[in-house]
Structure formats: structure tokens, C-alpha cells
Amino acid sequence: MNKELIQLIDISKSFDGQMVLDELNLSIHENEFVTLLGPSGCGKTTTLRILGGFASPDTGRVVFDGQDITRIPPNKRQLNTVFQKYALFTHMTIAENIAFGLKIKKKTKSYIDDKIRYALKLVNLEGYENRMPDSLSGGQQQRIAIARAIVNEPKVLLLDEPLGALDLKLRQEMQYELIRMKNELGITFVYVTHDQEEALTMSDTIVVMNQGYIQQIGSPESIYNEPENAFVADFIGDSNIIPATMIKDELVEILGTRFACVDTGFGVNKPVDAVIRPEDVILVEPDNGSINGVVTHLIFKGVHYEMEVTANGYEWLVHSTTLYPVGKEVGIQVDPFNIQIMNKPESEDEEAVAIDI
Amino acid sequence: MTSKKKWLSVPYLFWSGLFIIVPLGMILYYGLTDRTGAFTLENITAIASAGHAKALRLSLLLSLISTIICFLLAYPLAMILSQIQVKRHNFIILIFILPMWMNFLLRTLAWQTLLEKNGVINHVLTFLHLPALKIINTPAAIILGMVYNFLPFMILPLYNALSKIDINVINAAHDLGADHIYTFFRIILPLSIPGIISGITMVFIPALTTFVISSLLGGGKLLLIGDVIDLEFTKTSNWHLGSGLSMVLMIFILINMVLSAIFDKDGEGSML
Amino acid sequence: MKNAAKKIYIGLIILFLYAPIGTLMVLSLNASKTRAKWGGFSIKWYIALFQNEEILRALVNTLLIALLSSLVATMIGTIACIAMTGMKRQAKSILMGITNIPMLNADIVTGVSLMLLYISLGIRFGMGTILLSHITFNIPYVILSVMPRMKQLNPSTFEAALDLGSSHINAFFKVVFPDLLPGILSGFLMAFTMSLDDFIITHFTKGVGVDTLSTKIYTEIKKGIKPEMYALSSLIFVTVLTLLILINLSPDKKEKK
Numbered sequence: 010m011n012k013e014l015i016q017l018i019d020i021s022k023s024f025d026g027q028m029v030l031d032e033l034n035l036s037i038h039e040n041e042f043v044t045l046l047g048p049s050g051c052g053k054t055t056t057l058r059i060l061g062g063f064a065s066p067d068t069g070r071v072v073f074d075g076q077d078i079t080r081i082p083p084n085k086r087q088l089n090t091v092f093q094k095y096a097l098f099t100h101m102t103i104a105e106n107i108a109f110g111l112k113i114k115k116k117t118k119s120y121i122d123d124k125i126r127y128a129l130k131l132v133n134l135e136g137y138e139n140r141m142p143d144s145l146s147g148g149q150q151q152r153i154a155i156a157r158a159i160v161n162e163p164k165v166l167l168l169d170e171p172l173g174a175l176d177l178k179l180r181q182e183m184q185y186e187l188i189r190m191k192n193e194l195g196i197t198f199v200y201v202t203h204d205q206e207e208a209l210t211m212s213d214t215i216v217v218m219n220q221g222y223i224q225q226i227g228s229p230e231s232i233y234n235e236p237e238n239a240f241v242a243d244f245i246g247d248s249n250i251i252p253a254t255m256i257k258d259e260l261v262e263i264l265g266t267r268f269a270c271v272d273t274g275f276g277v278n279k280p281v282d283a284v285i286r287p288e289d290v291i292l293v294e295p296d297n298g299s300i301n302g303v304v305t306h307l308i309f310k311g312v313h314y315e316m317e318v319t320a321n322g323y324e325w326l327v328h329s330t331t332l333y334p335v336g337k338e339v340g341i342q343v344d345p346f347n348i349q350i351m352n353k354p355e356s357e358d359e360e361a362v363a364i365d366i
Numbered sequence: 367m368t369s370k371k372k373w374l375s376v377p378y379l380f381w382s383g384l385f386i387i388v389p390l391g392m393i394l395y396y397g398l399t400d401r402t403g404a405f406t407l408e409n410i411t412a413i414a415s416a417g418h419a420k421a422l423r424l425s426l427l428l429s430l431i432s433t434i435i436c437f438l439l440a441y442p443l444a445m446i447l448s449q450i451q452v453k454r455h456n457f458i459i460l461i462f463i464l465p466m467w468m469n470f471l472l473r474t475l476a477w478q479t480l481l482e483k484n485g486v487i488n489h490v491l492t493f494l495h496l497p498a499l500k501i502i503n504t505p506a507a508i509i510l511g512m513v514y515n516f517l518p519f520m521i522l523p524l525y526n527a528l529s530k531i532d533i534n535v536i537n538a539a540h541d542l543g544a545d546h547i548y549t550f551f552r553i554i555l556p557l558s559i560p561g562i563i564s565g566i567t568m569v570f571i572p573a574l575t576t577f578v579i580s581s582l583l584g585g586g587k588l589l590l591i592g593d594v595i596d597l598e599f600t601k602t603s604n605w606h607l608g609s610g611l612s613m614v615l616m617i618f619i620l621i622n623m624v625l626s627a628i629f630d631k632d633g634e635g636s637m638l
Numbered sequence: 639m640k641n642a643a644k645k646i647y648i649g650l651i652i653l654f655l656y657a658p659i660g661t662l663m664v665l666s667l668n669a670s671k672t673r674a675k676w677g678g679f680s681i682k683w684y685i686a687l688f689q690n691e692e693i694l695r696a697l698v699n700t701l702l703i704a705l706l707s708s709l710v711a712t713m714i715g716t717i718a719c720i721a722m723t724g725m726k727r728q729a730k731s732i733l734m735g736i737t738n739i740p741m742l743n744a745d746i747v748t749g750v751s752l753m754l755l756y757i758s759l760g761i762r763f764g765m766g767t768i769l770l771s772h773i774t775f776n777i778p779y780v781i782l783s784v785m786p787r788m789k790q791l792n793p794s795t796f797e798a799a800l801d802l803g804s805s806h807i808n809a810f811f812k813v814v815f816p817d818l819l820p821g822i823l824s825g826f827l828m829a830f831t832m833s834l835d836d837f838i839i840t841h842f843t844k845g846v847g848v849d850t851l852s853t854k855i856y857t858e859i860k861k862g863i864k865p866e867m868y869a870l871s872s873l874i875f876v877t878v879l880t881l882l883i884l885i886n887l888s889p890d891k892k893e894k895k
Contacts (some may be wrong), residue, residue, distance in 0.1 A: 065539050083540040090541045097453035100556045109552075153511035167485060375721030375733070377714050382736045385774040389751030390739075396754060428865060443651050448646045462651065463828075466835040467878045468659050468871050471855045475863065476658030486661065517655065525730060537693065575744035578837065582859070592746050599750050599842065599895070609754070612747045623742050627735075 010038035014164065014197055015060065020069035022055055028065070029055045031221045033163060037165075037199060042191055044200045044208040047218035048244070053201045056170060056218075060089045060199060061167050074164070089158035089364060090167040093175055095150045097142040099265065103129075103153055104138040110161040128156035131190060148179045165197040171206065184210050205245045209233060217241050238351055242284045249290070249326055253283040253350070264321035266300050272350040282351045287328040289347035292318070298340025304333045393616075395472060396609035410611020418594060418611065423486035425591040432512035436520040437562070439513070444524035445554075448531075458525065458568065462518040464632040474511050474582045481507060481583075503585030512569075520566035527561025528554070562607045563629040567622045570584075575615055659875060668870035683869040690866050696854040697870060699765065700834060703850060707772035708780075710830035714773070715780030719788050720814075734785075740775045741782075748775060749842030754844065763845030771843040772836065776829035783825030787818050795838055 015037040029304040030052045037043050045053035058064040059071060061085035071079045078086060082244075087319040089110075098106050104125050111121045129135050132152035142150055151171055158166055172180045188211055191198050202208055208215050209229045216231060217240075225237045236242035239250050253263040258273040263283050275281055295301050300321025309315075317328045320341055333339050400406045412418055447458055463471065480486050481502040488498045501507045531554065539549040577592030591611065598608030666684070670677025687693060718737075722730050737828055752771045761767060771862065799809035837852035844853055855867060 059540060061537075063489075063540075083537070084545055089542075092534040092537070092538055094532070094534070096532055096538040096555075098535060098539075098553060109544070110538070113543040113548065157538075157542070185436045373721075375844075378718035378721065378733075381714055381774070381777065382733075385752065385755070385770065386736055386739050386772060389748075389755040391753040392758060393747065393768060395753045414870060426748060439651065442647065443639065446648060456706055462655070464882070465655050465659060466831050468662065468875045469851055471837055471839075471852060471859070472662055472863070472867065473658045474659040475855075475859070476665075479661050514658070515655070517651075521651075528644050536686065538758050570744065571744050572779060575746045578856070579745060581813075592723050592744075595746055595750065596841075599753065605754065615744055615747060619743055619747070623738070624743065 011041065014041075014074060015036070015199075016070075016072040017056070018072065019072045020056070020059060020071070020193065022059065022064065022066050023054075029221050030059075032069070033214060033221070033223060035226075037197060039164075040160075040195055040197055042188075042198045042211055042213045043198065044202060044212040044215050045218055046202060046205060046208040046215050046244075047224075048203055050220075051218040052221040053203075053218050057090075057167050057169055057199065058202045060165075061088060061295075062086050068103075068151055071312045072353065087163055088165045088167055089161050089163040090169065090172045091151075091154045091158050092309060093169045093171070095142075095147075095154040096160055097150055097153060097157070100141050101142075102138065103134075103140050103142065106153060107157045107160055108143065109157065110188050114161075124160045124348070128160045131159070131193065132156045134187075145196045147175055148255070151175065151183065152186075155173070155187075159194060159196075163196065165199060166194075166267075168192075168198060168200045170202055171200075172202075172204075187211060209245070217244065219244075235349055236284060236351065239284075240281075241283055242349070242351065247284075247287050247326055247328075248345050249323075250284045250288065251283045251285070251323055253281050255279045255281045255350060257346075261348065263348075264300065264323055266301060266321065269345040270348040270350060271346045272348075275350055275352070282353060284349040285325075285343055285347060287315070287326040289343060290318075290325055291342040292316075292327060292329055292331065292333055293340040295338045295340050298342035300341045302339055302341055304335050304339060304343045307335050308331070390627040393609045393612050395608050397613040399611075401604055408608050410490070410613055412610060413609055413614045417589075418591070421589045421591045421594050422614070424505070424588065425574050426511065427511055428590070429570055432509050432516065432573045433520075433566055434571045435509070435513050435515050437565065440517060440520040440524050440565065442523055444528050447521075447525050448528035455529070462521050471578060471582070472516060474515065474579055476501065477511060477514065477583060478509070481510075490629060502583065503587070505584065505588060507583040507591075508580050508588065511583040512573045512576065515576075515579065516569040516572055517570070520565040523561040523564035523568065524558065525561075527564075531557050559629050563626050567626055571619055571622060576617060663872045663875075664870050666872045667866065668865070671865060683865040684873070686856075687763060687866040687869045687873075692849075693851075693854065693864070693866055693870060695825040696849045696851050699768075699848065700850040700859075701878050702881035703765070703768055703772055703825075704830050704833040707769055707776050708826050709775035710773045711815065711829050712780050712822060712826045715777045715825060716784055716818065718777070719781055719784040720816075723788055734781075737778045737781050741778045745836075745841075749839040763843065764848050765844065766870070767843045767847075768840055768848070768850065771839050772833045775836070775839060776833055779828040780822070780825035783828060784818060784821040787821030791817055837889070 013036050015035075017035040017216055020030050020033040021028070029050075033052070033056065035056075039251055043079075045056055047053050055064060059066050061077075062081060064178075066079065070077055073087070081195055097164060098109065101109070104240075107125045107128055108121045111124060116124075125138060126135075126285075129137060132155055134149060134156070137149070137153075138147070142153065145153065149171050154171070154195050155166075157260045171181050175183060176189050176314075183206060187198070187200075200208075200211065208299050209232075213230055215229055215232045216225065219240050223284050225232060225241045227235075232241065236245060236248075242248045242250055251263055253270075254265065255275040255278070257277050258275075259270055261268050261281070261283055269281075270283075291298070300320045302318040302325065304316050305319050305324065306317040308315060314332050316329065316333060318325045318327055318339060318341065396547045397409050398405055398407070400408065413422060450458065478485075481499065482488070482501070483498070483500070485502075491498055501510065534555060535557070536549060539553045544552065575592045575595075577590060577596045580586075580588055580590045580593055589616075595608050595611050595615075598611065650690070666680065667679055668677055669680035669682065718733070721785075722733060725733070733752050749771075752767075752774070756763060756770075795813050795817070796809055799813040800806070804812065835852075839858065840850050840853055841856065844850070850858070855863065858864060858867065
């Protein structure tokens, strides 16, 4: 892994007595695509604003490239931000928007012109120099906002829900565009979103946040496959979170039936939660699986069928490419390594959230 | 639906035609004719006569100064107010409209009491060992009266325009390396131009054409162009001359209207 | 530190705007008849006020004109706004331009132009001419308050109401009107305030013997203002202030977007 570029150390922040960030610690590496993911009010935007210098933490330090920048104003930081709803300067042309930061740095005209051309090429909007921001579509304005930030050659680009205002198709296109731009620029992206799909598609590292705490940090694969708690499991993708008992290492009792699993170290006869992704539930003929159940709901989703199967009093969410009609009796089978065991939430707070969402 | 909607515009079309357009036509007619009804430009050229030109010059000077003072007082205030939470928006507007519920003549008259040689302000100044003000019955008092009466009309459009600026646009400027001064002159000021134009119009025109303030605070010796027109209509009954002089005033109003049309296309600088 | 300076600045401006109002209130409680000296506390001018028929008549005239003119202006203005949504861009901007004339024009020009109109039409000067004039300068305030609401309006709600079997008029009052109401109300209040505070236009369009408070005060200036006038103005101001405080203190019922 590359060297550490940014460190957030023991950052706490509250607004009107409401704790938004509680002793947050986070390291961001060079050339990393980090996504802060979580529901609204989880503290992800505040974290980004602290990085950008638009909010200062009540306690804690922000270290950038070995330097403490906690009290340095935004205009003196080597970071640039792409704002929610773009925040373009509507009274200036596209070229003037992009040149804004360069003119402050007193760059020569030819340097600025080169940079504008380069940036517009990077965001696929060549020839838009003399247009006004209002005459551009949302997606185009978003690209200009990115161009305006990157011409300043920041070491880190902060992106605050940049695709939030775009429609689904454009959003997916821009996700690939952003990955391409990041690879071309070779800089660090810190990306804030509440959209788990966006996070899974683009990131090297996902930081899942809730209620001012980091819930889990990891690669998209590890976050998806090995959620550390019910909040993460539930927030990232669909999942069956089923109360269970860990009989011993590699054996769990779910709804009265024993399943083989691969987790160890939870102790003996310990209450736990078992997480099983809907696509990992395999439906077979009755009595061929571990539990029998009845299909109660069926929706065609295009790629797969989404079914609900009631078995042992629990409604299992199942994704399958094979159709089982409503009312049909089926058997349920799960591969041992597709069962993820988690400790029961410790605080009431955590539990409340898990139920809420 | 649409055809029915068109029919709905009839009352207002009729009203604005009869009470806005026709009366302006009347001014043109009276302004360009003499008592016998013959065409003449004399009523307009009369502005060049010594007395009228002096009144116009004084009006222009005083209203210009008042407008500048209003702008300088109101802009910082509007900036401070625009940083206050949006849900207080209506309350803030009310604070500046509320004084209008006390009659404007009385409010202006109250400044006499405040400014008088033995008035409240001079008592306070003496108490603070500061020199007493002697501005009552001077042009300075007229300026004060103008600023006092028209300040809210500068504050409200500026406040409106400034509160519409997205805080992230200002953040973006800082983010790109701009300090507070650069951000102000390159971002905040240009984005508030609709409010500035609207505020200047709302102060300059009433100040230029006022006729009561001068007689209340100026001691009645200083004639403004508004006073002259008032005299022509209510005392000497020379409507033709009054109309001609009004037409001269309308030139300034027209310039203002054109300016507002250019800089405030979407009505962003409106007062409400 | 910086915040304290900001607060002081706001405070000074508000003091500047409200100092004359405070002065008038003090004068209304001054036992002495002249403005120049303090003759002790007294409410005699408040008592005298209710025996002064001339002032009371001017008050009734003022309120009547303010109420009627803002009501009529609100109706005409609101209907005009609805009509304008169905208009072509160009026609609309011409009409908005005309609407802006009384706002941007000098009151004195508006006043004398209306005076010339009434003379040519042979309309007798009196309450009627004041009312017509006030309606004219009030309409723009209504239009400028209602128009932004109109733009925010979702046209589908009206169509949805029609789709659900409602008549045009019914759909308007059940669906569109409630959405416009805040704009209509603030337009009405603005118009009422402007009418109440107007002197210049009334001065040119009133008839002999008919007075509003403004013109009454104007004629009194030369003779000396009767202290009853201070008492009346203070009463009006305090009443409005109390009403506004009550409205602002009442819990926000409509915190919806």
C-alpha cells in the first residue's frame, strides 16, 4: 500500500450539542479512492468539510503530508473540493470558472489556456470554453466542477455526493468517468455518498459510517462479504440477518437447524447474528436442503427472481435465476463459507439503528 | 384552459391601460403643449432656467449622496443578515417594513425633534463631550431624511440577492485559493448586482423626486425639483410646465428602468 | 469578537430606523403641547384623540382606503398572475414591464399623471379618486408577491384535480389557491402597508375636504401638529407590533416545505 497522506486523529465535532463525530480516526493513502459511505446524518459530509477546511473540529487534528493543517484555512490547503450541486460561478464563463484558481496563483496566460484545454479534454467537454454554466446540463456542470478543481493539481480531490443530482443512467456513466479520471490523474479521491452501489463500484477503500462512528473500513469485497455488524450488513446490499446461536467453532444453529460455517472464535453456545446474502440462499427440492419452507412472494427483477420463503417462522429473502411459484414447498441450502457470523450489537444505540434502517 | 386564461388577463390589461399608460400619455400631452393646446417644447426647455436648473442640480446631488450612503450602510448589513438562518427570513423583512406603519411624515418630523439645537441627539453628544450637531435646516438634514426614509428599500433587495447566493459557491472560491477580499470582489459583489441595481433604483428615484422631506428638514428654503413640480400643480396650477418638468424627471427614471432590465432579467433583486 | 461587532452594527441601524418612532411615542405622552420641552407624563392626548372628530374621520378614511384598495388590488393582481402563466413569453414580459412602471416611476409623476387623468375624464376628486389611485400602485406589489409562488406551482396538481373530476373553479380553489395563499397574503399586507404609508399620490389625487392621515398631517405641519396625532400613530404602531409579535410567537403550524 502507498504511503499515508492524510490522518484524521481523534476528531470530534458537535453542532448545537449534538455529537456528529465522536473521536474519529482515519488514514487515507496516496492515490487511494476512499469512499465515506453512510446514511444522512452519519457524519460523512462533516468529515469531508473538516478535510476541506470548511468546518473545524472541536478536538483532534488533521495531518496532511506530515503537517498539521487543522487550523489552516481552505484557501491555503492543497486539497480541492467538488461540491454538491456543483457550486459553479454562474456569472463567469466555463473558461473563467476553470481559470479561477490559476489566476489567484498568478499563472501565465499561456499556462492557464493550456490547463483549460487539458481539463476540458479530460472531462470530455472540449469547445465549451465560452459557454455560461446555466446553459449546460447537470452532468456537464458536474464535469466542469471537476475540471475547475483538478486544474489546480491538488494532491487530494474531495467529492461531496457529486452525482446526487443526476439521473440513474448519467450517474452510472459518471462513475466510470470518475474512475478513468482518477487513474489518469494519479491523485487521491475522497468521495462522500449514501449510495452503496456507487461506493462498491468505484472505491479502493470504503469507510462505512453511522451516527458519528466508523462502522467498518475495508475493500468493497470485504465490506460486502464480511460485514462486521448488522448495520453494515443491512446498509450494504440486501441481506438476511437471522438471530442464531454459535454452538461451537464452525457450527451454528439457525432457527433450530444446525449449519456448518467457517467462523471460529465466538465461544460456545453464544447468541450471535448470522448474515446470509439473498443470492447465497440456494433453493432445492423439499427435504434436499437443510430446512423446508414455502415460497410466499415472487417478483421478477430482470437478472433474477426475488422470492420470499417462509421457513421456521422467518421470511428468507432469496435471489435466484430459477423460478419457484408462490405456494411451492422448497428446501433451503447454504454453503458454509456464505454464512457470516457477527456478534450481537452491544449498545442499544447500534441495535436501534439496525432496526431502523 | 389557455383560452380561458387569456380572458382572465382582461381586468388587469384594462386597469393598467387606463391607470398607468393613459396617464403617462396625459403627461406627454400636457408637457408638449401650451395653454392654448399648441405644440411647444418650452415646458421642457424651462428646466434650463436658473431656478429650475438649480433645483434639479441640488436634487441630483442630494439624492446621489443619499443613495451612496444608503448603499454603504446597507451592504454590510445585508451581508450580515444573509448569514442568519433562512427560517428567519420573514422576520428580518418585517423589521424593516414595520416602521412604515408609523406615518412617514411624522417619522420624518420626529427627526426635527431629534436634531434640534436642544434636541435629544445634541444632549447625548454634549454628555459624551462631543461637539453639537448643527445640521437642522441644512442640506445635510435633507440627506439624513432621505437616507432614513429610503434605507429599507436598499436593504431589502440587497438582503434578498445576497441570501440567494449558495454558501458552497463562496466555499468553492475559498477552496480554489481565494481569500476573503478576492472572494468578495470576484464572487459575492458580482452575484449581488441585481440587488444592487434594484436597491439603487428604489432609493435614487424617490430621493430625486421627493418634495416633502426638504420642506420638513430643510427649513423650506431649499427647493428640490420635486418641490417645484408640486408648486406648479398645486399652487400656480401650471400643469403644462409641471408636466414638462416631470418629463425631464422621467428621463432619469427611464435610464434606471433600462438598467434594471439589463441587469435584473429574472427579477432576482426584487424586494420581497 | 467579530460576532459582537456584527450585532452592534445591526443594533445601530435598527436604532436609526426606530429612534423617530420612539420619539413620537414619547411626545404622545408629553403633557406639554410643544415638542420642545417635556411637560411631564400624561395620557391626555389619547383621551383628546377620541374626541377629535377630524382626526378620527381621517383615520377611518385611511383604513377604508387601505383595506378596499388592497383587497381590490389583491383580486386583480392574483387574477393577472394566473392569466400570465398562460401567456406567451413576449406578451408576459411586456405586461410585467408595465407592472413595473408604478414601482420604478417616481410617486410624484404617478400622482400628477393620475391627477391629469381624473381632470380630463371629469371625475370628481374625493374618496373615489384616492381609491382608484391606491389600487393602481398596489397591484404591482401583489403581482410581485404572487408571481414567484405561481412559478413554483406544479401544474400537474391542477390537472390532477381536473382528472379526478373536479370543475375548473373548484380545482382552482381547492388545489391552486392554497398553494398561492402565502404569496397572496404577503402581497395583500404589503399593499395595505404601502397604502397606509402613502402621502405623495394621495396628495395629488384627493379632493378638497377629504383627508387621509397623511394629508391631514401635511396640512397640520404649517399650523403645528396636534399631539393627538402622535397618540394615534403610536396606537396604530403598537397595535401592529403586538399583532406581529403574537403571530411570530405562535408555534409554526406550517413547517412543511
